[in-house]
Amino acid sequence: xxxxxxxxxxxxxxxxxxxxxxxxxxxxxxxxxxxxxxxxxxxxxxxxxxxxxxxxxxxxxxxxxxxxxxxxxxxxxxxxxxxxxxxxxxxxxxxxxxxxxxxxxxxxxxxxxxxxxxxxxxxxxxxxxxxxxxxxxxxxxxxx
Numbered sequence: 001x002x003x004x005x006x007x008x009x010x011x012x013x014x015x016x017x018x019x020x021x022x023x024x025x026x027x028x029x030x031x032x033x034x035x036x037x038x039x040x041x042x043x044x045x046x047x048x049x050x051x052x053x054x055x056x057x058x059x060x061x062x063x064x065x066x067x068x069x070x071x072x073x074x075x076x077x078x079x080x081x082x083x084x085x086x087x088x089x090x091x092x093x094x095x096x097x098x099x100x101x102x103x104x105x106x107x108x109x110x111x112x113x114x115x116x117x118x119x120x121x122x123x124x125x126x127x128x129x130x131x132x133x134x135x136x137x138x139x140x141x142x143x144x
Contacts, residue, residue, distance in 0.1 A: 006117050007114055007117045007118055007121065010110050010111075010113045010114035010117055011110075011114055013110040013113075014107050014110040014111055014114065017103050017104075017106040017107035017110055018103070018107050020103035020106070036096070038088075038089075038092040039089045039092045039093055039096070042085045042086065042088040042089035042092065043085070043086070043089050045082075045085045046082040046083075046085035046086045046089070047082075048062070049062065049063060049078050049079075049081050049082035049085065050062065050063050050078070050079070050082050062078065063075050063078040063079055063082070066078055
């Protein structure tokens, strides 16, 4: 029965790893001042650089304004800033998903461990079942 404890320990470790995914993905700090907020901020800044230049209508800070003014250098410069903000958003998305992926890999490792322990227990059970059959046959022969 000692080895059943190992299976239960592996299953408990799976539960713990999965809880890490849940707590990370839905933690309030990811939404209030965490990775999600940073992604949104970067995307908002990129959109504003292209569309409105932070004012709600095309202004001197937007690529739309510079296109209308036919200033290709300023359009390119503004689009470069927007591209940098999009890259920043991608970095934050990568950080966010990496933490969840690590917990998932950990859970998968524990699943493999639990499967290996269950397989070992199954082999022992098969051996005990074979021993039981042999003893039963010997017992039945003794009363025959």
